[in-house]
Amino acid sequence: MESRSLPGVVAAVVFFLSTMALPAAAAVVEHTFVVSQMNMAHLCKETLVTVVNGQLPGPSIEVTEGDSVAVHVVNKSPYNITIHWHGVKQRLNCWADGVPMITQCPILPNHNFTYRFNVTGQEGTLWWHAHVPCLRATLHGALIIRPRHGPSSYPFPKPDREIPIVIGEWWQVDLALVDWRLRHYLADYIPSASTINGKLGDLYNCSGVMEDGYVLDMEPGKTYLLRVINAALFSEYYFKIAGHKFTVVATGANYVSPYTTDVVPIAPGETMDVLVVADAAPGRYYMVALPNQSPKPEPQSPVLITRGTVQYSNNHSPSNGEAALSSYREKGGAGGPSGDVPVTPEMPDQHDRMTSFYFHGNLTSLHHSQRLPVPAQVDEHLFITLGMGSVCRQGQSCRRSGSDESIVVATMNNFTFQPPTAMTSLLEAHYYNSGTMDTLQQLPDAPPRVFNFTDPALIPEGPKEAQLEPTSKATLARRFRYGAAVELVFQGTAMMQSESNPMHLHGHDMFVLAQGLGNYDAARDVARYNLVDPPVLNTVQVPSLGWVAVRFVTDNPGIWYMHCHYEFHLSMGMTALFIVEDGPTFDTSLPPPPANFPACGNDNNHVPDQFYLQTRKSEVSHIYGG
Incomplete structure (x- = not known):
């Protein structure tokens, strides 16, 4: 019978017990x-x-x-x-x-x-x-x-x-x-x-x-x-x-x-x-x-x-x-x-x-589950209003307040998102430094004008909201350097609606510092921030006629969608792109696209309108009466 030294036996037992405690290998x-x-x-x-x-x-x-x-x-x-x-x-x-x-x-x-x-x-x-x-x-x-x-x-x-x-x-x-x-x-x-x-x-x-x-x-x-x-x-x-x-x-x-x-x-x-x-x-x-x-x-x-x-x-x-x-x-x-x-x-x-x-x-x-502390210092501040507006069907000037000359859209800081029309994805254009990126419009730090954002009189159509309706249309984006600490306040508005807004940020989690009803007031509301144990979410519910303040760190390079998860707001343009630049090292930079990445066809965003006008005319008439 083979003999073994005591240290060898102990080592074997320790190894056996340690392997028993190890988690299963990644699959x-x-x-x-x-x-x-x-x-x-x-x-x-x-x-x-x-x-x-x-x-x-x-x-x-x-x-x-x-x-x-x-x-x-x-x-x-x-x-x-x-x-x-x-x-x-x-x-x-x-x-x-x-x-x-x-x-x-x-x-x-x-x-x-x-x-x-x-x-x-x-x-x-x-x-x-x-x-x-x-x-x-x-x-x-x-x-x-x-x-x-x-x-x-x-x-x-x-x-x-x-x-x-x-x-x-x-x-x-x-x-x-x-x-x-x-x-x-x-x-x-x-x-x-x-x-x-x-x-x-x-x-x-x-x-x-x-x-x-x-x-x-x-x-x-x-x-x-x-x-x-x-x-x-x-x-x-x-x-x-x-x-x-x-x-x-x-x-x-x-x-x-x-x-x-x-x-x-x-x-x-x-x-x-x-x-x-x-x-x-x-x-x-x-x-x-x-x-x-x-x-x-x-x-x-x-x-x-x-x-x-x-x-x-x-x-x-x-x-x-x-x-x-x-x-x-x-x-x-x-x-x-x-x-x-x-x-x-x-x-x-x-x-x-x-x-x-x-x-x-x-x-x-x-x-104990919060792996990273809340950023104490903030590099960039954004104040984003969420509401509705209108764009003209043709030209720069038109009648508003429900007129057939204008289309109602969903907005962020008075911009509504226009999907890109290039024949390649924006992420590929960004990675290969294509000129396509030059067509993007920067998301402003704040709305173009300050008003009583939660005034209920703005919900129904009328002269008061008509002055605030005009909206710009663009492929809206905001660039961030790698590793920036960003504070973002989502402000719900009464502009033609009073819905809450579940705002979803791709590629990142957000520390939800505080929420409130009415208009956000930094002088008053910053003191209420929870910087100790705020919830960490990827989708933040902005209350009806209220606001939410969040912070996040731009530590994931790429182009990330930020949008309302109500489908009518998403389809109508309550969207922006957050572009996070590469960091200083290989491990903080976006790698190249994977093999067999999908190539674009002639129409990549929607089923063509002509499809409905020609092949679904009877269905449209049956369901919607014309």
């Missing part, structure tokens, strides 16, 4: 996304929808922090396609960000392209979606990043199950047609229903037969991590489960200090990780998503509530049955806890914007 997670069209039937009508792998929502991508991802996109749809990996920082990898004509030429029909990126330094729930106007309503799915050391390393109690909850909308019209209408400000767009995980729920029916709703089975005493995503085009939602509370533990793949609430407001583009404990009386409970909207004088849309059901898999009677039954009835249920009628939660009013304001204002970062 390459591969998916194939086949983008195609299929008919789906809801509300007594078949609708042709564009989906990935025949699914709505599309497939979830599940990875471990540190992994690399390769997604092979095969475009069998009639549309030009790009996929954006919402919230993935894409460090030194702007080429994979998926914005048509900005970071890449789109994937043309009958073409394919492989996106490759890594998820180092991020944990939590993100998502992916098409960045083709309006098609993200059906082209989307979850992107889940788990800790490298496994679920036991979550900074909260380890859940028994993890479930994606994707809130969306069901449209019974061609989504490319919706985009065309938006760009021509024919603003008669409304979805037909709201959805949870692709299901409409029993508030909708076809000839009296209820639509299927999403069902979540829970076991008493178990803890569930719901990964909630708002993939809707047009609405912030209030999300609630009757008889249960949520503990919010992360948002935008950044951990937050645990925050207990019975309702989660979630805007388009946002993700929320929430814990739910199955501690109610066994029975059935409605899970409800309610879209909110601004009150009049804003135009009012139908309230498209959707609901699924939470049901306990163990329906035994609780020991304190009478108390549970009493509590059940107080919460709006009919019958006993195990009866057929689920408990219905009491929802906020559809016009209630303060629930969202206070919810977002109560979020703070979990101290």
Whole structure:
């Protein structure tokens, strides 16, 4: 028998134990996304929808922090396609960000392209979606990043199950047609229903037969991590489960200090990780998503509530049955806890914007998870107003206030974004120092004039807002040196609308320092900044007729989209480009484009207008009356 020295045995044991503690090696997670069209039937009508792998929502991508991802996109749809990996920082990898004509030429029909990126330094729930106007309503799915050391390393109690909850909308019209209408400000767009995980729920029916709703089975005493995503085009939602509370533990793949609430407001583009404990009386409970909207004088849309059901898999009677039954009835249920009628939660009013304001204002970062401190010194300050305006259909002069001579647009500092028309992507032009970049217009530090930005009298058309309507149209961009600390104040306005604005910055996270209602006043509001543990987000909800102050560091070279995640604001021009220059070293500079990068075709931004004028004339007339 071979003999071994004691030191050798100890060394072997130490090595064995150390390898037991090591996390799994980083992997390459591969998916194939086949983008195609299929008919789906809801509300007594078949609708042709564009989906990935025949699914709505599309497939979830599940990875471990540190992994690399390769997604092979095969475009069998009639549309030009790009996929954006919402919230993935894409460090030194702007080429994979998926914005048509900005970071890449789109994937043309009958073409394919492989996106490759890594998820180092991020944990939590993100998502992916098409960045083709309006098609993200059906082209989307979850992107889940788990800790490298496994679920036991979550900074909260380890859940028994993890479930994606994707809130969306069901449209019974061609989504490319919706985009065309938006760009021509024919603003008669409304979805037909709201959805949870692709299901409409029993508030909708076809000839009296209820639509299927999403069902979540829970076991008493178990803890569930719901990964909630708002993939809707047009609405912030209030999300609630009757008889249960949520503990919010992360948002935008950044951990937050645990925050207990019975309702989660979630805007388009946002993700929320929430814990739910199955501690109610066994029975059935409605899970409800309610879209909110601004009150009049804003135009009012139908309230498209959707609901699924939470049901306990163990329906035994609780020991304190009478108390549970009493509590059940107080919460709006009919019958006993195990009866057929689920408990219905009491929802906020559809016009209630303060629930969202206070919810977002109560979020703070979990101290130990904040990897970088808030920049104490600021190199550049920007003040950006968000609102509506108008441009003339022809020439420089025209009538405003709803006249057919002008088109209503969405604005940032009185500019509306004009997509580039070059035959290559802007990122390629930037990398190769092409003259195409000379056509960009600089985003100003502040709006051209100061006025009472939140004056409600500006919402309806009239002489007061008509003086402020005229808007410039340009491919709007702002250059930043590498490593600059930027403070940006988003100011919501009452210019022809009073919507909130979920502002999403690609390639970076933002420290959310403060928010407020009314007009931002630096002399007053800087003192309120949270520089200790502000939440870190990629999508910031700017409250209705209010403001948000953020800081971020430009440490990721490339061209990054910054835009409102309401689709009508995006299509109508509430967008700018943030160009981050290369740093001084190889490791701080953008590498060359990947192999087989998509080449541009004759039309890369939209389905041509002529397509609608010729081949969709009857459909346009049927849906919109002309």
